[in-house]
Amino acid sequence: MVYLFLSAFSVVDPYYVSFFFVLLAAVSLVMLYMRIKTWGVEFTPASLITSVASSELKGASFGKKVTLLASGSFRDIFLLRRAGRWCEEDIHTLGRGLLMWGFSLLVLFSIVDFLISFNSLLTYFLAGSKALMISGALILLLRRLLYRNRRISTDPHTWALQSLFLLIGLSGFIADMLCFGNDLLLFGIFYLLYLGLFAVFFLYYPFSELAFLVWKGSLLTQESLAEELRRIMTEKSESLAGKR
């Protein structure tokens, strides 16, 4: 229903917005590729996909590899394996976790939203994922703001990135809350702010430490996948040897 209202504001036609996001994502991916190449390393997000698709990584069928990748990614993102669960810095892990959950769910629900033609069923789910993002970003920011030594030693890029996440979450959440109200102008302002901040995020993140985290995450996923396949191979050959 909200989007029917919004169609009056043709600039926020949801299909235009989707196109806008896809375009931004594509541009930022290109920028990410160029940035990672300046480090002299391979572009691991791409090599991860190709290693799953190709027959280079032996030990399992394509379907099996995809399953392994999916379950691995689920563990990494939703069970916070990548967020540093292996150490005791719980607040940091929690903040990162909430942020990752929030962002992943936002992406997921947005895609579903597109598929069900934006019939506003998912508005509360979208708002909920933004709330997760807000709490995650807030924890990460306060964790650094409230301790003098951490505050003065934090890299400006870290402040920028975490603040961007917070502001995106806040503006999006407020827009979602306002979309059922009467004040269309106020809603419009926050929604446009949300879109603008997201644009800033997409254009900025290749130059922040998020670029490094994406590269590292893909690299480690690739290596753990290879490890997993090697393990399967050894098990297979051992069980074959045992059968003889």
Add this chain to the structure above:
Amino acid sequence: MKNLNKESNDKVLVIGSGPAGLRAAMDLAELGIHVLLVEKRGELGGAPIRWKYHSLAPDFTPTEQVLGPMIEFCEKSDLIEVKRNSTVAECIGEAGNFTVTLNTPDGRERKNVAAIIVATGFEHFDARVDPRYSYGRAPNVIGINELEVMLSQGKVTGHDGKVPRRVAFIFCVGSRDRSTNPWCCTVCCGVSIKQAIELKQLLKDVQIYMIYMDIRTIGLWEKLYWDSMEKYNINYIRGRVGEVYYTGEKLLVKGEDTLVRGPFEVLFDMVVLAVGIEPGEGTRQISKVLGLNVNEYGFLAPKIPNVHFDSGKDGIYLAGTCVAPMSVEESIAEGSAAAMQAAKLMNRIKVRA
């Protein structure tokens, strides 16, 4: 012509013309008190002049700027009688009335003085005593005193005249060691790092490695340590050196890198040893002549360790590195402190007279 009242008892004997002795003599003369300044070497100025210190830590103040005015004052002052190449052979009497016998180039001389300030300074540790470093046997193994001379001449080369490409500084040579000297020389760390910086400024491409046990850049001298790493790219290896071996071309330094918990062996072109401060022959001799207490390390022992000028004997005051290792700025301050005590004594005598 200097107007010297040879028979006056209103005279203070200052033994040693290093920073402490010079400062004491200057302060007393500026108060109008006669001074007899006895120096066993041929020139005034003590260690900074003898070893031609290029500059002083921590701010690279030229030695000339600090010592020059003091030496000039003492040489020109009407109230200071300077005796070069002279030592104190005997001393009898008490505060206010000492009779000292000097050995001078012109023969023995007897003088009457009211107070004595002992500022006989230090000697650098002779690294031949510690054969680990092949000092005196291998070429291009030098002490920080010898490097200082080269720096003040603006030319640092090995024995073959070639410019060194890689230099090691080894800290704590002849100090903090029961087998040589158990004390810490206080200033070696700061001085070595100062020299490393000057070496880097002189030879732009030289690689310098400081092999240390602890870094003790005292007080405001800490800046030298930070700058050496952050501005001059000087490398630090925490560890000790077991042997310096001359391969015929280069010096092989064998030691342990504590942080890696493993051995290292590196070829260097030159090795500089931070040879520390130890009590010199002059201090030993004067302690016997004046009957002064000497502590377990051989330094002159004040009555209370925290009050250096008080020797425990009335009328005899101590100042500078003959009491404990210290920096030039501290020696200068101690010279003034001893001069103050001597001046107070002179005042008491004048009041009584």
Add this chain to the structure above:
Amino acid sequence: MTEEKDEKGKFIVERKYVDDDRIIEPDKLEVGGIDISGRWGTLVLPRTIEEFDTSIYEKVLRLPRGKNIGKCWQCGNCTAVCPVAHAHPEFNPRYLIHIVKMGYRAEIDRLKEFVYLCSGCGLCSAACPKGVDPQGAMIAMSIAFKSKR
């Protein structure tokens, strides 16, 4: 009683001097007509450093967040507060910075996989007295160890 004795001192991380990677077992090894086949540890590496290898150090310095590692004076504040180091002793920010600066390649090869354990919490950079930014150094090293430039 024996059990207590066995556990004492176990928290010290010992370094192995015999590397599993450098044990060879050729099928047949003959030297000067004498058969010396068997399992051999090839421990012999040159000991004397003739030139320090600064290539990795320079790579790390060039990457934006690694530019301050020259300031590190190996105090160990970073490792002391690092939560990962307490769970995985092989991840030691102080030591990783040291071996990169000194160019000790054998140690770098032994430990380079552990640098990816860094959780990015930033406690090290907060504790560092010199402004080395070990968090940034870990990021730079993660890239440098895989970089071909």
